[in-house]
Amino acid sequence: MNQLLLLAGVVIVACILMNRIAAKLPLPSLLLFIGLGMCFGVDGFFKIPFDDYELSEVICSVSLLFVMFYGGFGTNLKTAKPVMGKAFLLSTAGVVMTAALVGAAAHVLLGVGWMEGILIGSVIASTDAASVFNVLRSKQLSLKYNTDSLLELESGSNDPISYMMTILMISLVSGEQISVAGLLLKQILIGAACGFLIGKASVFILNQIDFGMKQGRTIFLFAAVIVGYALPSVAGGNGYLSVYLCGILIGNRFIPDKKEMVHFFDILTEIAQMVIFFLLGLLVTPSQLPEVFVPALLLCLFMLFIGRPVSVLAILKPFGASWQQIGVVSWAGLRGVASIVFSIYVVLSGIPMTYNLFNMVFVIVLLSLAVQGTLLPAVSRKLEMIDKNANVMRTFNDYQDENDISFVKIKITDNHPFAGKTLKEIEMPPGVLVVLLFRGQETMMPNGDTSLEGGDLLICAAPAFEDRENLTLYEVEIDKNHKWRDKPVNELDQKAGVLIVMVKREGSTLIPNGNTIIRQDDLLVFRRQKHAKQAHG
Template sequence: MKFRPSGGTFRAATRERVRPLTVHQLNELLLVCSIVLLIAVAAVRVSSRSGLPSLLVYLGIGVAIGQDGIGVRFDDAGLTQIIGYAALVVILAEGGLSTPWREIKPALPLAAVLSTVGVAVSVGITAAAAHHLVGLEWRQAFIIGAVVSSTDAAAVFSVLRRVPLPPRLTGALEAESGFNDAPVVILVVAFSTAGPVDSWHWLLSKIILELAIGAAVGCATGWLGAYGLRHVALPASGLYPIAVMAIAVLAYAGGALAHGSGFLAVYVASLILGNAKLPHWPATRGFAEGVGWIAQIGMFVLLGLLVTPHELGDDILPAVVVGLVLTMVARPVSVLVSTAPFRTPWPERVLLSWAGLRGAVPIVLATIPMVYEVDASRDIFNIVFLLVIVYTLVQGPTLPWLAKRLRLGPAETAADLGIESAPLERLRGHLLSVSVPEGSRMHGVEVGELRLPAGSAVTLVVRDGKSFVPAPTTVLRHGDELLVVATDPVRDAAERRLRAVAEGGKLAGWLGTGGNGPANRR
């Protein structure tokens, strides 16, 4: 009889301690969140002009709201880790969706070596410095070495896309940031649960197995998702972006539940989806970019809240020392070792060494030892936080200057052609909405000179707000919007031809720019 009253008392006490969110509290929360989002959006303009990654501004907002600022107290490392993982999934998905395969394909072998062998070299050198120069125990030293050896996808995607670099370098750095999260997470968890692993061959085999499972799940999910979206006409264009992001998240969850690398799975799946020429792609790309910004803002602000600035004083010198060794020794050595088989030119090696940007990923990973209650885990978090702040301030703004000094700029190319596809399931055809941007070599080409494959035709042109049905002699201009109808069998061929003309002009096919050659002329 005594058991039931005690149980009821416990439940009553629980209800008193954890009261549901009221409507008034919800209104206050929405007000604060909307103000923070607006401030963060406005801060992007400031960060883009200064060359600093926006993550610093977002972290600053979190610190300003936190305990030493407005006074919001937040110290839940476990919740921060969970939200950070979720945000990282979205960021990796957006990065994969927006990475052209033609840029990343030549860089895949180098990126794979940088994210495995390069990470191992960086971890060893950084851990040795943390032990011998800073005085940390080997366990904590290896944790810091693993945490800071991962380049940050959000920082790389946001900074490198504003820096004019050759596609092979941009592809290598973006692919590295997408790949290296997986082995680093495995290392940090292993060191946090059992300290330095004596059985290195066991750890190596585990990393290889998880990467293989993650890659397989990502490939399968991405291919099946792209196939389904290309062959099933959804009733509303707004459903395609939702479906694409859902498939990307499915890849992460499937890879993680299969005891593989969910981070690698989501990046690979998103990379496949992003290059699959899906219907309504511009809308999907815009939606993914918006969700990615929200994920970055939320993650960085939350990480800023977790920091207590008045506790950072004793960790400034260790952070500077570890960061100096990481930036000037560990990263360059890892790049030299990783690029040795590829005969990479020295200017590119220098840039790869300096462009190893750190950001939210190391800070999120630094919450893992806090969750596992590793000794001095708070000091590890503070050192990593300060290291990211200091060296992002140094590396971010100087990267464009270094690229210019090394004379590493992209070759002049024609502007890419914007094509949006909408499937017509009942008619077994597709509507291609084509934009002719400034710089496109489609300017000055007659409609008849497009030489589209049989089964496709330009049916409408919108120019200066007016639409008309073009004649074969109609000359296309910058700013035109074309509506191209293509039957299902020739849809891909029509898009290839349009892109070839946009790149090579009316002589595409004879200039090695692809598309239909003389044999396929209509």
């Protein structure tokens, strides 16, 4: 026991140090984690014998569910909305097309049967969210035409489809008498229903219940993620689809203490990725890899230059995508941990295979990370797809500016109390500083003698508010039947301690006053203050 704990601690420290080294290298850090696992393995320096596929499947599946949840939790739907349709097609039809093409290639190039070939294709059909996110973030790749959002959404959502196809093909190759349509419908419907219900319920509970402890909401969400995977899995549904959908629903809603949740799950998924890639490196026997290197190389080259590009071309070209975008999306089809985990499912099923599938998929993932992951920045630059004016981190919901300052804007109208006054004549609250003034097309650094005019836009800085224990934000969407539709704020029947903080309308944000009219499709953001007394003047 103590030896295992010592090993775990040493490995995590080594992974962290290697992550810092990887930041200075063109290689994806996940590739180094695999290499570290191989160094500890039976053919490595430490000669640790480990071939427990069942234990590896349990550990990797649990780790993968948190990676998939965080992929959904970090997906910014507002940013991804323009590419949502294309991403959905890539993650569904694209996976099926890739699996079929790879299956045909395996049949022709490797001489395996059609069913076995499609099983191999199903295992490696999906792109890997952890690998894609790792490259996009670590290399700060901001791509034109919302391509980074497209890759994020596709890679985060296509693993459940690959998982379903793998389970389906295992059943068919095993000779089980099943209804293909029935199995797929059961997987999708139960998984989607559980993800939707658990996601909605979690948002409601997180906004309505005071857990009475500082990190209570984070602990609750941790438990909800586990339930989100286990419940549909027990019922015969797709647990990975459930947790991904659950993550999207929760991540794109206002919930208290979200910053703390982001930090927690960011650390958790980092550890999960380290564990998965190290464990897979430990599980493999490097001396056996030469036996499958040539078949793995053939399939990898086929996917890179034929299978993936054909699928991407067939889906994106009808949308008018440029050849440059098609090229980058094709190259960014990195394979990773999900494919290896799915190959373990096949090994545990006992299906006789022509080649050792785990070893072959392992080599494919190594080649994909080493070649595609390393060269993705160079390919993006060569195809002139780098967007120098964008920040890829804005694609992710978990992006946080690391500072303690908040910036607010004040629009000066002709009848504003500040109009016609100099800044030194205005009594600003202590700790608030005017840092910028926009006047027409001109940007000014104001001082005390700067006079304000109608049409000016002031940018003020103030210390950020961090203690939110008694402050809860939640939102309400105004539909055509809502009783507040077309009414001014001062006529709304609101409970004590509740305040409309902002109104989201057609992509803009309004700070309301008593005369603001509530319109259909408005999204009202409320503040509920707990355990606070009403202030009286």
